[in-house]
Amino acid sequence: MTSDRASWASRVGFVFAAVGSAVGLGNVWQFPFQTGQNGGAAFLVVYLGVVLAIGFPAMLTEFVLGRRSQRNPVDAFAALGGGRWRVAGGIAALAAFWILSFYSVVGGWVIRYVVGSATGAYFDAPTTYFSEVAATGPDAVAFHLVFMAVVVAIVAGGVEDGIERSTKLMVPSIVVLLVALAVWATTLEGVDAAYAYYLSPDLATVRANLASILPSAVGQAFFTLSLGMGAMITYASYLGEDDSLPVDGGVIVVLNTLVGLLAGFVIFPILFALGVDPGSGGAGTAFVTLGGAFAQLPAGRLLGTVFFVVLLLAAVSSAISLLEVTVSVAVENTAWSRRRAAGTLGGACAVLGVPSAFGHLAWFNAVAYELLLPLSVLGVTLYVGWVLADDATAELERGASVATPSTAWLWFVRLVVPVGIGLTLVLGVQSLLVRAGVLTEAVLLA
């Protein structure tokens, strides 16, 4: 199988696919919801710091591992002589599978909002429609199954063309639509308060809430950059020598962060205008606010339909890469055909998603954010930083068109990233225990 592995037709093919993977529900749904839940600007500063100091260097470790090994995330370690480290690849594949289960439920909500925009179903009660109608129950399961079926069908058919084409359309359209909505949002009542909430961090708040902000910020950075799930390892394994990993990584990080920031410029003003407390919206934040906006806007049905169709494209292109991770592991390690692997794994993942469609999504999300993603990124960075070491810097420099501070990067990967993640893990476990009622309150950094 490895002899006839796919590769990207062009350098932009990789960048497009990686951006397609990164830009998704994480930016438009998850980012505003995490920001709202964690106090607005206080979260935003920590999150941006984490993207730069942990997310970007960690993304380069996945690129280095993928391109050097030319293997799927589980076999990548063994191929470079680190057989025991396969566990890290296994956690990554598990994380991809776990996340797809609830990602697909949210994808189902998006499909429902496409329909609901076209028919105006939520226009009379945009604030209650989400929680009372869309979020949970048998219908939510049905829409989740439809979303998963689409993803399975695309992955079963092989992905390269589809991903590249849909990303070329999706990224520019999502940026244009979000900019238009953000401009409209400046006219809303309460916009100044919304900007203050979103953009003026108060350091005392940051300090007081660091124990909960940090794990969420790290989890959000990994989720939105598609790290810790093997997706970037897989995509980089199809890369040739003449690509510049630091430049490609920089483009992906900047574009992806921009889309998330833009979503905040749309969602927070609408929340304030609707009089909804940003911390209270939970997983419904994006749907309630966007629904509220389309219900008021002229040509709201048309605009809403277009917007949610574009969001659906973004969600599908991310979900494809999530399923592709486990499918590539299965196909390269068993006698299964691609179709069979996609059908079986997608089906099993659909079943795992059912509890999320019945109201348990927050728990699945927290396990992914606070446990699986940090663990898996930690494994990859320790391996690349301490085991690959000089090979890693050589790989980073190979084909780099710009001067690469690879030694500085290596030390970031060896020290800063693991320390950050280690702290996150401890805090994350603490917050899971608090959530489960084992601990009554946080003790560390409290």
Ligand code: PHE
């Ligand atoms: N980054 C994607 C998003 O923000 C989610 C994702 C993670 C997709 C990992 C693929 C792999 O929606």
